[in-house]
Amino acid sequence: MKTFRLTTAQALIKFLNQQYIHVDGEEIPFVEGIFNIFGHGNVLGIGQALESDSGHLKVIQGKNEQGMAHAAIAYSKQLLRKKIYAITTSSGPGSANLVTAAGTALANNIPILLIPADTYATRQPDPVLQQIEQEHSLAITTNDALKPVSRYWDRVTRPEQLMSSLIRAFEVMTDPAKAGPATVCISQDVEGEAFDFDEKFFEKRVHYIDRKPASDRELKGAAKLIKASKKPLIVVGGGAKYSEARDILVEFSEKYNVPLVETQAGKSTIEHSFKNNLGGLGITGTLAANKAAQQADLVIGVGTRYTDFATSSKTIFNFDESKFLNVNISRMQAYKLDGYQVVADARTTFEALTPMLEGYVSEFGDTITELKEEWLAERDRLSKITYSREDFVPEIKDHFSQEVMNEYADALGTEFAQTTALLTINDTIDPDSIIICAAGSLPGDLQRLWHSSVPNTYHLEYGYSCMGYEVSGTLGLKLAEPSKEVYTIVGDGSFLMLHSEFVTAIQYNKKINVLLFDNSGYGCINNLQMDFGGGSYFCEFRTDDNQILNVDYAKVAEGYGAKAYRANTEEELKAALEDAKKQDCSTLIEMKVLPKTMTDGYEGSWWNLGVSEVSDREGIQKAYELKQEKLKNAKQY
Numbered sequence: 001m002k003t004f005r006l007t008t009a010q011a012l013i014k015f016l017n018q019q020y021i022h023v024d025g026e027e028i029p030f031v032e033g034i035f036n037i038f039g040h041g042n043v044l045g046i047g048q049a050l051e052s053d054s055g056h057l058k059v060i061q062g063k064n065e066q067g068m069a070h071a072a073i074a075y076s077k078q079l080l081r082k083k084i085y086a087i088t089t090s091s092g093p094g095s096a097n098l099v100t101a102a103g104t105a106l107a108n109n110i111p112i113l114l115i116p117a118d119t120y121a122t123r124q125p126d127p128v129l130q131q132i133e134q135e136h137s138l139a140i141t142t143n144d145a146l147k148p149v150s151r152y153w154d155r156v157t158r159p160e161q162l163m164s165s166l167i168r169a170f171e172v173m174t175d176p177a178k179a180g181p182a183t184v185c186i187s188q189d190v191e192g193e194a195f196d197f198d199e200k201f202f203e204k205r206v207h208y209i210d211r212k213p214a215s216d217r218e219l220k221g222a223a224k225l226i227k228a229s230k231k232p233l234i235v236v237g238g239g240a241k242y243s244e245a246r247d248i249l250v251e252f253s254e255k256y257n258v259p260l261v262e263t264q265a266g267k268s269t270i271e272h273s274f275k276n277n278l279g280g281l282g283i284t285g286t287l288a289a290n291k292a293a294q295q296a297d298l299v300i301g302v303g304t305r306y307t308d309f310a311t312s313s314k315t316i317f318n319f320d321e322s323k324f325l326n327v328n329i330s331r332m333q334a335y336k337l338d339g340y341q342v343v344a345d346a347r348t349t350f351e352a353l354t355p356m357l358e359g360y361v362s363e364f365g366d367t368i369t370e371l372k373e374e375w376l377a378e379r380d381r382l383s384k385i386t387y388s389r390e391d392f393v394p395e396i397k398d399h400f401s402q403e404v405m406n407e408y409a410d411a412l413g414t415e416f417a418q419t420t421a422l423l424t425i426n427d428t429i430d431p432d433s434i435i436i437c438a439a440g441s442l443p444g445d446l447q448r449l450w451h452s453s454v455p456n457t458y459h460l461e462y463g464y465s466c467m468g469y470e471v472s473g474t475l476g477l478k479l480a481e482p483s484k485e486v487y488t489i490v491g492d493g494s495f496l497m498l499h500s501e502f503v504t505a506i507q508y509n510k511k512i513n514v515l516l517f518d519n520s521g522y523g524c525i526n527n528l529q530m531d532f533g534g535g536s537y538f539c540e541f542r543t544d545d546n547q548i549l550n551v552d553y554a555k556v557a558e559g560y561g562a563k564a565y566r567a568n569t570e571e572e573l574k575a576a577l578e579d580a581k582k583q584d585c586s587t588l589i590e591m592k593v594l595p596k597t598m599t600d601g602y603e604g605s606w607w608n609l610g611v612s613e614v615s616d617r618e619g620i621q622k623a624y625e626l627k628q629e630k631l632k633n634a635k636q637y
């Protein structure tokens, strides 16, 4: 046997260079690069290996472990899971910082390779700096916290374990049905230990992604269900986007007059202008999509997980009458809502199914167009909200008095409404630029209002809705799509939670544009607490003496070296966006927006939340009663 004498870390880097993915006839390297923050746990092992020979891997220094992992997630998600970045961290706090990001990757089924350093295999120097000592077990380390948030987890305590560990990790990451974070923890002393690795381990390895076809039985059953239905509706989920099913879904929808509605992950699989695309579904859905969903007698879920946001906590459909047909590469997902299961690739399934329905046409008739027109008029209204200091009725009604609204207008020096600002952006940036968002009130506004003209230009992380993903993720977007303008859509709360990779973007001259909506508070949570009968409690950003906090974010961005703008009117915003397009460097546009001017829910947008059963507040009692009422018509499981 021919062998290479290498350290564990050197073998790791050599192996990463040899992984390829093969999709639809195209073969490309799977691992593009590696993000790092070095500490004593990885600088001498993995750091040395990279310094001596990193091969084709791009090596990027991050600023926060969660942030750089979020950048890697966005990179992989944007490239439809065909390429990844790996992440190396030190042990202890460096690896603990990965937990949130691993959860984000797992909730969204996104492959990333996490390589946190682990405690000493020899245990000779224990307890080392940053080691947690458990009285009942020496085998538990910080890295065990990554187990529940990893799709695959392993600990390497001998160099030769690396071989089987990595092969499993890549099998998991490249399987569309179970893609997610693979965590390979390597003891920090083992990183530097040598072994005679079999040369075969380092041969080029191609991971084939074949499109799994539906069986004859599945196709016949699906066709029968559709032919028997009067009003079928397609829910376009993230799986439809990953499967690149746009063309065949458009053909199917047009041919049989079937409306399409979108989940957050599915949005921008198909452009908004397609006549049968009724937009976002569910809690943050459009009026059109939600009305169509209530009429449907067959729901065709394509690559959707049917989360509570998509189903309005299982109330958006007529569960007594309607049937479900679930096309999903994951058997687990296909089982949901008692649906008829087609466990297969979405595109291949619809390519086979479409010719089987000749002669069929739904009974939606002109309703699809009428619903769409009604919604577009509402969207138009939301693009022109003007503030007045008397009798102003914001979208989120009956929370703040006019006096409080004026207090915000004065404190933040603005009369800008959030919906108007957002739609100004939609109209001004280039249609092929990419936007990213994750948490706060903006995901709801985007799912309802944003028009994506070009497929795969709308990037929402709404599986974990993790604050702090937005700016970090934008760096990943730029790495994935270097020729396009990329825009972060972010609230002040999320920006404050984590934006460290803004500096990384500036450092490596990766131009990103941060569009910061500052309403001085956790706006959407404030809406929730007040919608459900509570007061305004610790969700506004106020000082001890009740003054509204006004942070100069533009100055913060300037401090980092970005070009910054302040835009509190439509004209200022358009000018800033146009100027930002001309810049080579990263930019930030700070918009002060009034609270309560985001969109509200539309018909069918109820959300099952843990309302207090006992309270002396009448509003909370009413919210609890409403919940009991709603649950009477909700599907129980």
Ligand SMILES: Cc1ncc(C[n+]2csc(CCOP(=O)(O)OP(=O)(O)O)c2C)c(N)n1
Binding pocket: 439, 440, 441, 442, 464, 465, 466, 467, 468, 490, 491, 492, 493, 494, 495, 519, 521, 522, 523, 524, 525
């Ligand atoms: C890491 C994380 N912590 C907490 C939450 C819960 N959460 C969701 S939205 C939100 C407030 C967001 O505030 P901001 O970004 O300012 O957006 P706004 O709602 O004001 O538009 C909070 C605390 C979360 N989604 N993620």
Ligand SMILES: O=C1C[C@@H](O)[C@H](O)[C@@H](O)C1=O
Binding pocket: 438, 439, 440, 441, 443, 444, 465, 466, 467, 524, 525
């Ligand atoms: O609790 C939440 C409420 C949602 O509106 C928000 O988008 C999400 O981030 C969240 O965590």
Ligand SMILES: [Mg+2]
Binding pocket: 491, 492, 493, 517, 518, 519, 520, 521, 522, 523
């Ligand atoms: Mg806010």
